[in-house]
Amino acid sequence: MTLLSGDASMTTTHPAPDPAVQERPPDDVAAARPRFRPGRWLLGAVLLVVGAQLATFLVGNERFEWDVVGEYLFHPTVLQGLGMSVMLTVIAMVVGSALGVVLAAGQLSDFGPVRWASTLYVGVFRGIPPLVQLIFWYNLAFLVPDVSIGIPFGPTFASWSANEVITPLTAALIGLTLHEAAYMAEIVRAGILAVDPGQRDAARAMGFNGRQAFFKVVLPQAMRVIIPPTGSQFISLLKGTSLVSVIAMSDLLHSVQVIYNRTYDVIPMLVVACIWYLTVVTVLSLGQKRLERHFGRGHDRTATVAGGRRRPRLGLAGARA
Template sequence: MAEPAPTGTRPEPRDAVPVRHPGRWVAIAVLAVLAAMLVHTLLTNDNFGWSLVGEYLFSGPILRGLQNTLILTVLSMLIGILGGIGLAVMRLSPNPVLSGVAGVYLWLFRGTPLIAQLLFWSYLSALYPNLSLGIPFGPEFVVFDTNTLISPFLACLLGLGLNEAAYMAEIVRGGIQSVDHGQTEAAEALGMTRVQTLRRVILPQAMRVIVPPTGNETIGMLKTTSLVVVIGYTELLTSAQRIYSTNFQTIPLLIVAAAWYLLLTSLLTAGQRVIERRYGRGVAGAVTEGTPLLRSRLLGKSGEGQA
């Protein structure tokens, strides 16, 4: 048995043997082969039609469809967020009538397909040929033709926005419930009203929980706008479909649409991460998103500050 080292002496250094990871090298080799095969087929397969992709990428019809996609995404998400906040507050209200109305709304709009809702708003004139303003069960002051009032664009907004409000309501409700109830009690002790407490205390703290799923919903909405083709509205994918229905170049036009979707979703993802870091400041474990390089820089700066 070896004698223990005398007290106060430095132990002899030992050579550290790094842990072997043969599986990593096998995985890297397999991925390298697959990547080489992908690059080879992209460069050698003429059926991709890269010249046509470059020709139509910035063409007028594609850019007009892209513009309609962006407008629908922004306005629909605006309707969804505002409606979701209102529904979440109603759902959490102690008033059983408000809570019940919000519950029925969520049950209806989350329980039916979005395509069915789009078609319903588009064919609303079959149910109500005219819409009017007046006294209930009394005289009508203003009468509108439903086909004129509910245009394809408005039908898209109603279908996408009202459906999104149902999902945003659950996201906002989860964010509000994540805030400790003591915050509400402290605000009430300071004399704040329920609205002031919600606006100044609860929602700012709930944003840390609300922002990530809201970003996902926005990215999803960008792609969900392609469903408006069922009511004849022209957006990005519909524009590509109309072009390849005439020149029969299906794959190049689909690549054009996919390229724009990838670019927009990448921009939205980057914006989402910036907002998440803003609302996650001062919270343990907030630096969880982004690239490894970004995380190392942020953690390094925090370590320097602590030092």
């Protein structure tokens, strides 16, 4: 290349391209290999050693007495306690969820007294530990000797002794349900707030009243946000039923306690309880995932295609292609 400037001339020469560079093939992404990461290999080796040590401890330690665990795993007393724990969980969750929806609607109400009362309820029952609530309801007869139905500050229609009404079962149901309602109120309230306010306005424009707009338009859309924490709360409630053993309620934990108080096989019976809790929690977790997929249709990033396979959803550009 030659550049002329006035009377002088200046010549600039570029080096000839290297033939080796020209002949080098382009990089093939398909032939790329993952980068060697020694940290991951080291972490995997550590986890493998820890897992092997844990398995050796569980299998090789004779003090677990696995033969005793197998003997009492399906014992009628244990199965009866498991059934009681599941029953308490289902009843407390169903009633608590229904009450939680009402409390959530009350917290979002524009009527001050209802909003204040709902907020006060949630604050009180979330702030008091469930164990304290169970003991309080179980000893309600010391505070209220008689339970009556009637008009406030007026005549009484019926009355019963609190000792007859407040049994371990009713105390457990009342304590767990009221405690669960406070948490479900916050979960439902968060789900409702996640729905676009324009949905409620559109429902009102179509002629729905406030109750219809809430239950037919807002709440179904909020379920996508409500289901995941509700499933976790349901599992926590199942584990929390072990607290009712302090009021002599024959749940799963109390059932194994009755057995090991007689046989002195403390560790094997606790292992039995752990196995059943893990089994039920695993089943509930699988059900929770199915519900999440059901209510997440149209919002998740994958779609189910023929044969049960899943593929990424196409955006607008992919739909036009």
